[in-house]
Amino acid sequence: MMKEIILVVDDAPDMLQLLKRSLEPALNCEVKTAHSGEDALRLLEQEPADLALIDMKMPGMDGMELLFQLRRKHPWLTVVMMTAHGCIELAVEAIKSGAYDFITKPFDHDALVLNLGKALERSRLLRENLKLQRHVQLHDAFQNLVGRSAKMQRVYEAIQMVAKTDLTVLVTGESGTGKDLVSRAIHALSDRRDRAFVAVNCPTVPENILESELFGYRKGAFTHATQNKIGLFQEAHRGTIFLDEIGDISTTIQTKLLRVLQQKEIKPLGDTKSVQVDVRVIASTNRDLPAKIKTGEFREDLYYRLNVLPIVLPPLRERREDIPHLVSHLLEKHCEELKRPRKRVSAELMHYFLQAPWEGNVRELENIIIRGILFAPGNEIRPDDIGVPDLLKEKKCLVEDSVKNLNYRNAKEELLQRFHARYIGNLLSHTEGNVSQAARICGLERQALQQLMRKYGIRSEDFRGG
Template identity: 75%
Template sequence: MTKETLLIVDDEEDLLQLLKRSLEPDLGCEVKVASSGGEALNVLEREPVDLLLVDMKMPEMNGLELLEQVRAGYPWLTVVMMTAHGCIELAVQAIRMGAYDFITKPFDHETLVLSLNKALERSRLLRENLNLQRHVQMHEAFQNLVGKSARMQRVYEAIQMVAKTDLTVLITGESGTGKDLACRAIHALSQRRSNPFVAVNCPAIPENILESELFGYRKGAFTHATQNRTGLFQEAHKGTIFLDEIGDISPNIQAKLLRVLQEKVIKPLGDTKSVSVDVRVVASTNRDLGDRIRRGEFREDLFYRLNVLPIVMPSLRERPEDIPLLVNHLIEKHCAALNRPRKSVAPELTEIFLRAPWPGNVRELENVIVRGLLFAPRDEILPEDVGFHRPVKGRIPGKDAPSTNVPYKDAKEEALRGFHAEYFGGVLTATRGNVSHAAKLCGLERQALQQLLRRYGIRSDAYRTN
């Protein structure tokens, strides 16, 4: 266990050495000394200190001035003041400014040791409280990012590392991998966590509106601009702005974002003056920005400004060992949200989950779980409840070679069932269970599609999301 550290600050060198020799064995801690307030601040910058013992009267920077700087920069640090008998009023002032205690000179050694032991105990309690708070913050930040795989452990480590900085982060990964959750975790673990978090779904906002949404506008800047409006960058001042799917924004918006990142200023539409903003930018994309740069669709200089601290979110295919954990998490989450009794997933459906390609990643898995909770008639969700067909002897029909352990006619029928379940399942997922739209995509008449769905036991209502 690391020894606790006491830093004594006094301009009397003889007293410093005397206190160091006498207090180290009696307190059982490491004692460091500083002969001025400036020297003490340098020590605090370099290494951790548990307790500060400060003389009230020193040249250049007195004890109260040092206390004020310590409270501003190290609010958790316990400070005990030393003062002469005639300076009790100053000692009381120090207590009001945040000092834990004061000791009058000349002091009795046993009284000093007792007082410092109490102060060290306070430091221990504060440290334990801070560690508990950090643990709670970590748990809350990562509660929606589920997984124990090596790839997810690297993601957690990267998030904790970048959260300590104020630099721009670019999160990449396929749709549905949780890029937005990673961004929220970065904000929750950062020094900006008590300030605004503003998320912007860039592709969802038309280009002609996105600029005014991001940067704001002044009255009269365009038709219908009847009053001033604050942009999202200003709303995120002192906090974090999340630019989701930034790879889809236009070159015009790209140029303006580059200026924000370079100069930390924005210019609202119709304004002649720039406005300073203090915002941490986190962006995400499921696009290959390198390819878009080569095609001239994305600015290379903007990419390098964004890609200061990159984080890659793994696809579900790359971490199948996390699927059982995700299934349990999603069941608990949506049972509470839907007010449904808890259900389990049948072993054969878990097998399908583990081997499915999941192009929509966690979001697709979540949709399947929701369908199962809504439509499974029993306490156990079966493959047919969510539009999958049961695997035969460990295989997924339509994915592997047909089994040779069954008659040809049965194997053919099983393969057809698997094909139709997979094909129509994909189409109905894309159309959210709308049979008419699905029929158009398939090139079939609606009635013909309904007959096939009935024949192979595929329920369109299992794919409806609302």
């Protein structure tokens, strides 16, 4: 375990040496020393400490001033003040200002070690708490995104990486692949999480209204502008704006957006002055923007401004191993929302799910599941309940067609992945998630089957009935 760091701040070099020599062995920690408040702040910029022990009386920046600065810059740092005997009022003041404890000089060695030991313990608890909070935030942000396939793992990594920055993100992917969910996850994991997340579905707002919606207007700007209106960019100030389906906006609005991204300011309609805005932009599209650039429908400069950090979502047919998990997630979610008892899908229907073309991606799967929950008479949703019998009879060769453009290695990997997702998926649907029984049926050792399931991200619990 790394040693905890105590930063001792005092203008007297003897005192610094004395404390370093006595505290390091007694608390099994590393003591760093700073001879002034400025020096302490500089050291903390380079490396964080677990505890600061600060002398109240120092020339230049005194202990109280340093405490104020630390509360602002390093709010989680535990601070203990050293005061001269008889300065109790100042010590109480320090506690009120956020110091954890104070020690009066001259001090008794054992009492000092005991007090600092307690302060370190508090710092440890705070650290643990912060770690837990981060874990919960991460879990909350991702819990709506289901899928453990390698392709989705890469998406989660990208989300975490871009969330730490303020840069513009362009999320692309076919319709229904989860672009909206991904944008919300980026916001939820960013420092802007406590501020607004404003989502604008661009194509649903008529073009002449979109501009005033985004940028706002002044009273009298046009016939019906009877009062000032704040635009969505201003509403999203300090937060995130999500421009859904950016590929569909007019070139006039593209030009205005480019200005916002370049200058970080907007000009409401009818106003002469611009307003500064601090907004993180996430845009999404299911269109082929480079193709639209070629036909002159999309501005190339805007594309490069938007595409700073791209996230590409895979279509569902390229991550079929996620289908069983998605099915069980969607069943749970919608049975609860529709207040229906928990249902499961039949082996035959799961077989269909594992090979369907899924042009509408997760949204299409979700709609089928909702239909099934509403229309299946029993606990089990069957193909007939949702009108897919014809598709089942049709044995179209969707698989080989879709890999014809891949090289040999990738095509083989892709087909192997699909084969396993389908084959093992069918087995487990049949045995309702019983791995031993599935292994017996297919003639594999249980361990060998489990190994394959791990490799291809297949979970038995996704096949158990509710």
